[in-house]
Amino acid sequence: MQIAVIGAGALGSTFATLLARAGHRVTVTARGRALDVIREEGIRLSGGFGDTHCRPIALERLTETPDLTLVCTKAHDAEAAITDNASAINGSPVIVVQNGLDGVTTAARLLPDSECFGALTLIAAHYESPGVVRVTTAAPTYLGRDSGAADAATRHWQAVLGTAVPTSAEGNFVGAQWTKLVVNMLNALPAITGLSVQEVIDHPGLRRVMTASMREAVRVARARGVTFGQLQGLDDRRLRAFAVLPLWAGQLLPLRLRARMGAVPNQGSTLQSLQRGQVTEIDYLNGAIVRAATLAGISAPVSAVLTALVHEVEVSGISLTPDAVLARFAGGCR
Structure with a gap:
């Protein structure tokens, strides 16, 4: 063919x-x-x-x-x-x-x-x-x-x-796209810090922010009436349950995704774009969550901050330390 x-x-x-x-x-x-x-x-x-x-x-x-x-x-x-x-x-x-x-x-x-x-x-x-x-x-x-x-x-x-x-x-491909978008919340923090996905998940503070962004994405999708598709062991029932878990318990999701990656460092597509001096697709990842939240009449503050931070790194070319990232979430992630 x-x-x-x-x-x-x-x-x-x-x-x-x-x-x-x-x-x-x-x-x-x-x-x-x-x-x-x-x-x-x-x-x-x-x-x-x-x-x-x-x-x-x-x-x-x-x-x-x-x-x-x-x-x-x-x-x-x-x-x-x-x-x-x-x-x-x-x-x-x-x-x-x-x-x-x-x-x-x-x-x-x-x-x-x-x-x-x-x-x-x-x-x-x-x-x-x-x-x-x-x-x-x-x-x-x-x-x-x-x-x-x-x-x-x-x-x-x-x-x-x-x-x-x-x-x-x-x-239900549209629902599967939303499930993949939740998984793609893995991308922003490596792009911002220059760390691999595994290193981000291993850092307790960054893992908490990542978990919060994933949970926020699920909540926005629910507000938009989305039924999640089955992907990578995730489905509508599991993600709806994840959305109501306390943040400490929800961290099992990124940890489980990390276990699937193995030992080879996974940089994520957004960090790779930055390393090549290219514009990232963050506006179609976390930025898509922000836009969908606006349409649903709610906010997506975690994705809004992460989107802004990726754009800052695009302009400066300088990665942020984990402490500098966490400082941008002064009110914490709950």
């Missing part, structure tokens, strides 16, 4: 390489040095899925219509990337592999003739340099669309992705 991957970052490179290994004909889009390196040397993947080298066709923008397109850009780059490639991909199926809540609706708006799906992946991958990616956690991917049951088209594309990575077809 001819598959295009828009975006050759950590996840785009991972999917492109694994799909090529599975026998698909893969084209990737990239820019600048990444485009030159992939054209000359291909993509080298190591870590959780084994060591693999592929030489996909590399273009700045697509020139032919593929059988399937994966959009693997950061959330804030998705609209421009889809628009740039719309003449080639409109009318063919598109899977948006992205954090946040808006990727599938953005694709559907820009590609009115395409069937658009979303993929939530728990793969953790580290972008070491253009064309070089290391998978720190090999994990499943969940494919779906809308809030209903997984349909025949979803199951078909699940089978295609499943030739390369463990993939399941999910009903």
Whole structure:
């Protein structure tokens, strides 16, 4: 099958390489040095899925219509990337592999003739340099669309992705996006402090803030009438119970997520963006919680502070110490 991957970052490179290994004909889009390196040397993947080298066709923008397109850009780059490639991909199926809540609706708006799906992946991958990616956690991917049951088209594309990575077809995809958003509350504090996700969770004060941000996200989702989807051992019943736990007890959630990561440091995608001097997608993670809270007529003070702190680090380029972070929560997290 001819598959295009828009975006050759950590996840785009991972999917492109694994799909090529599975026998698909893969084209990737990239820019600048990444485009030159992939054209000359291909993509080298190591870590959780084994060591693999592929030489996909590399273009700045697509020139032919593929059988399937994966959009693997950061959330804030998705609209421009889809628009740039719309003449080639409109009318063919598109899977948006992205954090946040808006990727599938953005694709559907820009590609009115395409069937658009979303993929939530728990793969953790580290972008070491253009064309070089290391998978720190090999994990499943969940494919779906809308809030209903997984349909025949979803199951078909699940089978295609499943030739390369463990993939399941999910009903209530919107609810699953919210569940993943709760998990993505792991991202802000590593970006702010420069610490790995494991180091943040090991720090009692930072773990308390992380737990508070997760609990706040669940409470905002409940206020918006969301029924959470099942993802990474989490579901609607467990997350609703988590939302009413005292903060000391709720810390079991990030501790459990840490246990799944293993020993290889997980930097999180937001910190990786900062390390490469790129704009982060924090406005589509904690920022999405703040916007949803406003729509629900409530506040999300923990995510508001975390979003502001990530933007401060974006501007200054200087990480904050754990004590400096905790000082910004002068009233504490309850």
